[in-house]
Every structure is written in structure tokens, then in C-alpha cells.
Amino acid sequence: MSNEKSYQVLAIGTKNPAKVHAVQEPLIRELFEFITVDAPSGVSCQPFSDEETRQGAINRAKAALMEANADLGIGLEGGVSETDSGSLLLCNWGALVDSKGRVWEASGLRIPVPADVSVALSRGQELGTIMDEHKNEEGTNTREGAVGLFTANWVSRKDMFSQIVKALYGQYLLSK
Ligand SMILES: O=P(O)(O)OP(=O)(O)OP(=O)(O)OC[C@H]1O[C@@H](n2cnc3c(O)ncnc32)[C@H](O)[C@@H]1O
Numbered sequence: 001m002s003n004e005k006s007y008q009v010l011a012i013g014t015k016n017p018a019k020v021h022a023v024q025e026p027l028i029r030e031l032f033e034f035i036t037v038d039a040p041s042g043v044s045c046q047p048f049s050d051e052e053t054r055q056g057a058i059n060r061a062k063a064a065l066m067e068a069n070a071d072l073g074i075g076l077e078g079g080v081s082e083t084d085s086g087s088l089l090l091c092n093w094g095a096l097v098d099s100k101g102r103v104w105e106a107s108g109l110r111i112p113v114p115a116d117v118s119v120a121l122s123r124g125q126e127l128g129t130i131m132d133e134h135k136n137e138e139g140t141n142t143r144e145g146a147v148g149l150f151t152a153n154w155v156s157r158k159d160m161f162s163q164i165v166k167a168l169y170g171q172y173l174l175s176k
């Protein structure tokens with residue numbers, strides 16, 4: 001008789017290292033084989049509402065699961081949402097799906113987008129591009145992200161998405 005435990009395949013619907021590490025770090029002791037998939041979000045590159053961002057996360061999770069023929073799929077999506085007064089908030093969503101079609105959702109930290117960045121977003125620029133120009137660097141979205149820049153690096157993009165991942169996985173465990 002074998003004592004070996006079986007690994008489940010968890011497909012992560014992105015190749016962005018900030019998001020991939022946000023999934024791998026909290027789940028490192030769980031029995032998962034991780035596969036990264038460049039999954040389409042099915043929404044705009046820069047989601048502009050809570051609902052669009054949430055839908056992007058669900059679409060990515062489902063596409064990753066299908067593509068990798070995995071047991072579980074996870075999607076993480078960043079966007080902005082408008083408040084009643086017209087200002088913008090950074091918003092972030094995650095979704096976990098299983099092969100039976102069940103879906104778990106969680107959203108993360110919301111933080112105001114500074115006025116000058118909001119103006120650039122309203123002109124149609126993508127947040128990642130605006131952040132890169134601001135820092136005069138490339139690929140800030142794969143590292144600290146906008147949330148890092150807006151919090152003096154007290155919260156990184158990975159930390160923020162990790163909390164979403166923990167909330168997703170906890171809900172999934174409770175449902176088993
Ligand atoms: O490869 P993917 O997974 O698409 O990674 P991404 O960085 O493009 O991530 P999203 O599509 O989820 O994010 C939408 C846009 O918001 C940007 N962004 C950067 N930092 C962010 C943050 O902390 N929160 C939300 N969005 C952020 C991101 O670069 C995109 O322009």
C-alpha cells in the first residue's frame with residue numbers, strides 16, 4: 001500500500017510573476033502542481049468597473065482550467081472602479097474554479113487612484129503603462145504594481161493578490 005498523496009493540478013491564468021508568486025507562496029505546502037497559462041481575460045485590457053474586473057478574473061480562471069485540463073483554475077484581475085463622486089479606486093478580483101464548474105470569488109484592497117493617474121486612465125491609457133512612465137521603468141505591473149506605488153511599497157501587488165488567494169482557497173476548503 002502506498003502512502004503517497006496525490007497532487008492536484010492548479011492552473012494559474014497568467015504569466016505575470018507578481019500574480020504567479022501570489023498564488024504559489026501561500027499554497028506552497030498544499031499538494032499542487034502549478035501550471036501557468038496565458039489565459040485571456042475576455043474583458044478590456046484595463047477593466048473600468050468592479051463587475052468587469054470580477055468577470056475578467058472568472059474568465060481567466062475558467063480558461064486556465066480548460067487549457068491545462070486542470071483540477072482547479074485560478075484567475076486574478078486588476079482594474080479600476082468609479083465611485084459615486086466620480087473618483088477612481090484601484091480594485092482587484094480573484095476567482096477559483098473547479099472541474100465541476102463551481103466558482104469561488106474574492107476581491108481585495110481598494111485604494112484611491114491619484115487624480116493625475118485618473119486623468120490618464122480616463123484618456124484610455126493602461127494603468128501599467130502610466131505606472132511605468134511615472135517610475136521611468138518597465139514592468140512595474142510584474143513587481144510592486146500600482147498598489148505598491150500608491151502605498152510607498154507597504155503593500156505589494158503580490159501581497160495584495162496573496163490575500164485574495166487565501167480567501168479563495170479557504171472558501172474552497174470549506175466547501176469540500
Ligand atoms: O499579464 P496579466 O495577468 O494580464 O497582468 P497585468 O499586469 O496586465 O494585470 P491585469 O490585466 O490584471 O491589470 C490590468 C491593468 O492594471 C495594471 N496594474 C498595475 N498594477 C496594478 C495594481 O496594483 N492593481 C491593479 N492594476 C494594476 C496592469 O498593468 C494592467 O495595465
Ligand SMILES: [Mg+2]
Binds near residue numbers: 045
Ligand atoms: Mg493584463
